[in-house]
Amino acid sequence: MSRLSPERVAQAQEIIGRFPVPRSALVPLVHLCQEQDGYVAEDAMEHVAELIGCTPAEVAGTATFYEMFKFHPVGKYVVSVCTNIACLLLGADELLEHAERALAVRAGATTEDGAITLEDVECIAACTLAPCIQVNYRYFGNQTQDSFDALMAELRAGRLDAEIPPHGLLARVRPHIDPAKWAGTGSAPPPTAERVPGPALTESDGAETQGAETQGRSRRRR
Numbered sequence: 669m670s671r672l673s674p675e676r677v678a679q680a681q682e683i684i685g686r687f688p689v690p691r692s693a694l695v696p697l698v699h700l701c702q703e704q705d706g707y708v709a710e711d712a713m714e715h716v717a718e719l720i721g722c723t724p725a726e727v728a729g730t731a732t733f734y735e736m737f738k739f740h741p742v743g744k745y746v747v748s749v750c751t752n753i754a755c756l757l758l759g760a761d762e763l764l765e766h767a768e769r770a771l772a773v774r775a776g777a778t779t780e781d782g783a784i785t786l787e788d789v790e791c792i793a794a795c796t797l798a799p800c801i802q803v804n805y806r807y808f809g810n811q812t813q814d815s816f817d818a819l820m821a822e823l824r825a826g827r828l829d830a831e832i833p834p835h836g837l838l839a840r841v842r843p844h845i846d847p848a849k850w851a852g853t854g855s856a857p858p859p860t861a862e863r864v865p866g867p868a869l870t871e872s873d874g875a876e877t878q879g880a881e882t883q884g885r886s887r888r889r890r
Contacts (some may be wrong), residue, residue: 670711676700680719690720698731702836707738735789736805743778743785744834745823747771748802751788754795763799764788766813770820783824785835803828804835 672680680700684693697719701712713727731737738746749767751760764775767786771779775788794800797809801816808819822828 670705670709671715672701672704672712676704677719680716684720691722691726693720694722694727694730695734698727698737699838702737703838704836705741706744706834706836707741709739738835741778742835743783745783745803745832746785746787746805746835747820748787748789748792748805749775750790750792750794750798750800750802752791754791755799758798760799763801763811763813763816767816770817784820804832805838806832 680693680697683696683700684690687693694716697716698708698713701708701716705712708731710724710728713731714724717724717727732739747767749755749760749764751764768774771784771786773779773784773786775786778785789802792800792802792807794807794809797807799811800807800809801811801819802808803819803823808815811819823832
């Protein structure tokens with residue numbers, strides 16, 4: 669499956685309705701694509717573009733900025749080993765080498781059974797837990813080679829399914845917003861008028877603005 673299912677199209681329409689401009693829903697809709705398939709497929713990005721009125725290239729250009737989005741199939745669990753400075757000083761390189769041996773894959777690859785994708789990542793903002801890893805973006809700090817092996821065994825046995833959903837599912841509880849508060853319903857406050865003119869002033873507008881500022885300065889000097 670790559671294009672959004674009818675159920676997720678309905679969810680997408682609800683998400684779009686929360687924003688005053690449909691394009692503002694781009695990132696939440698890409699998350700919806702990844703939730704469906706575990707990664708973001710090209711057809712799914714085309715579908716998002718249709719829903720919010722932009723081009724597939726615009727969807728891809730935004731989505732590829734974020735490391736969390738994957739654009740090829742990954743395992744049920746994405747295991748990210750941080751090798752930035754704090755973790756590095758406390759043995760992250762050795763931990764990553766051990767992980768590659770234990771899982772029989774190199775960083776960036778997926779185990780033969782499709783269960784685990786191993787990643788070598790930069791700082792994950794958990795320096796006080798170094799060396800730290802993430803499993804589907806859930807933190808597991810102060811890792812050793814033994815604790816890593818135990819964690820992988822728990823994952824494979826399914827004993828952490830209540831804590832760690834499959835890759836792509838950020839949360840099991842979806843936020844709900846009262847439809848009466850959706851954009852365009854009239855219940856939201858009116859947009860704030862722009863107080864500072866942008867750069868797209870006409871020559872005459874710029875001259876008028878500059879003249880007003882000059883008059884203001886001369887009045888203050890008096």
